[in-house]
Amino acid sequence: MSQHEQVVKMNKSYTVLISLIVALGGFLLGFDSAVISGAIKGITTYFEMTDAMLGFAVGCVIFGAMAGNLMAGPLADRFGRKKVLIVVAALFAVSATWSALATGYTEFIIARIIGGVGIGGAILIAPIYIAEIAPPRLRGSLVSFNQLNIVIGISVAYFSNYFLVNYGDESWRWMLGVEAIPATIYFLSLFTVPQSPRWLILKLNKVKLARKILQKIGGEEYAEVTVLEIQRGLEKKEKKGRLADLFKSKYATIMIIALGVAFFQQITGINAIFYYAPTIFEQAGGSTDSSFLQAIVVGLTNLVFTLVAIWLIDKLGRKPLLLIGSGVMTIALLMATMAFNNASYEFKESSLRKVDDYQIYVALTELEGKSYDSQKALFEEIREKLTSQQFLDFKRNQVTNFIDINATWVLIAILLYVAAFAISLGPVMWTLISEIFPNKIKGIAISVVGFFNSLVSFSVTQIFPWELTNLGPTWTFAIYAIFSAIAFLFVHRFVIETKGKTLEEVEDLLIRT
Structure with a gap:
């Protein structure tokens, strides 16, 4: 191996290392997003939640993320990517500790929202930082490292929940509190990474410092070329971008792509799957332990196929992965729809004995021997026999005792859906978002798109418990399937390929003069 090749290898290792450190924010994001799935039963009982309260308790973290989205871009432009990420790490640690110790519903919500602000910052700024220090x-x-860490965080959360589920009556506190450990590690590690060289030049005009960082990344020649490219962009840079600039016709193509992909990433239901995975598998008739185990399999599938995406994204390209992923997601969601649609409900003596509410049990005994070929038909008859509160309890907790469904088919459909998402909308969206915005509007644009993405995600997670209770899983998955099909058509029509292009080349390609 030549001396030059050794230098290149060493520089690549340095770039990978700092990218991995920064991407730990993705780990915390993923962990925070998935860990609540195991705590749902515990917090529902402890805080005596209705469906609406539960939906907000789960989704409020996204509500906080919207605030983080709005603040993160402008703050990162003003104070630098590194400083914002350090604050983000501190927010994760505070949120984890406080939510684990909360004794009231309002207090719990505030703690979760603080973590959401951290999520809003991490999900936007980490990819920007990595994109700005990475060679084309x-x-x-490297940007996909952030998504990789998100799915690792999700997987670790599912494992953690499984091992802590029987850890006392308030095991949910341990589930939520353990996140403080990686948050503290992230906080300390961030002090070892450099500032973004592009930010140093564009905001502080510190060319010498930026050049030293770029030399560590790719050597002297790479540093000189990159500095010249950044300065060329600076020369043609206009005054700082404002919100109104996003609506200018020359940015129309960029905004259509960004807002469209951000919308479809969430409206197709991924966070409903991750936040409520054990609940979904219980809807398919699984026990608590088996549903937690199946959630672990979901997390591992997500991890494996995110690795596949990282391998393919710079080989196959962004657009092909989006097309393949959204197409397969549509098929998988239709499979889940058919599985729940073909389910039946049978009132056997053994099933009735599983009902843990005596009054509901007595009311249902006269149905012994009956069967129903749809959840709608079942609920129509059950509603007349129970009080409104008993009926809500039945839909939430008891209906799974009577379902007869191909649970394996449901599991396969969910795993196929997660695998397809993991090679497409999951990592590719954030890679695209970090690439397509010019420096002038990058801060404000990233915040707006991130806010919109979080708003859609919040809507999906907020309404999901209501959907399961009132529409049933059949229509819930059917709606997601329709959106996935529309996502395929959108990508085919609007998304462009950015593979192998510098950020400046992407800017020249997309902006209308």
């Missing part, structure tokens, strides 16, 4: 040939893979 590595950028797609």
Whole structure:
């Protein structure tokens, strides 16, 4: 191996290392997003939640993320990417500790929202930082480290929940509190990474410091070329972008792509799956332990196929992955729809004995021997025999005792859906968002798109408990399937390929003069 090749390898290792450190924010994001799935039963009982309260308790973290989205971009432009990420790490630690110790519903919500603000910052600023320090040939893979860490965080959360589920009557506190450990590690690690060289030049005009960082990344020649490209962009840079600039016709193509992909990433239901995975598998007739185990399999599938995406994103490209992923997601969601649609409900003596509310049990005994070929038909008859509160309890907790469904088919459909998302909308969206915005509007644009993405995600997670209770899983998955099909058509029509292009080349390609 030549001396030059050794230098290149060493520089690549340095770039990978700082990218991995920064991407730990993705780990915390993923962990925070998934850990609540195991705590749902515990917090519902402890805080005596209705469906609406539960939906907000789960989704409020996204509500906080919207605030983080709005603040993160402008703050990162003003104070630097690194400083904002350090604050983000502190917010994660505070949120984890406080939510684990909360004794009231309002207090719990506030703690979760604080973590949401951290999520809003991490999900936007970490990819921007990595995109700004990464050489073009590595950028797609390195930016995808953030998504990789998100799915690792999700998987670790599912494992953690499984091992803590029987850890006392208030095991949910341990589930939520353990996040403080990686948050503290992230906080300390961030002090070892450099500032973004692009930010140093564009905001502080610190060319010498930026050049030193770029030399560590790719050597002297790479540093000189990159500095010249950044300065060229600075020369043609206009005054700082404002919100009104996003609506200018020259940015129309960029905004259509960004807002469209941000919308479809969430409206197709991924966070409903991750936040409520055990609940979904219980809807398919699984026990509590088996549903937690199946959630672990979901997390591992997400992890494996995110690794596949990282391998393919700079080889196959962004658009092909989006097309393949959204197409397969549509098929998988239709499979889940058919599985729940073909389910039946049988009132056997053994099933009735599983009902843990005596009054509901007595009311249902006269149905012994009956069966129903749809959840709608079942609920129509059950509603007349129970009080409104008993009926809500039945729909939430008891109906799974009577379902006869191909649970394996449901599991396969969910795993296929998660795998397809993991190679497409999951990592590719954030890679695209970090690439397509010019420096002038990047801060405000990233915040607006991130806010919109979080708003859609909040809507999906807020309404999901109501959907399961009132529409049933059949229509819930059917709606997601329709949106996935529309996502395929959108990508085919509007999304462009950015593989192998510098950020400046992408800007020239997309902006209308």
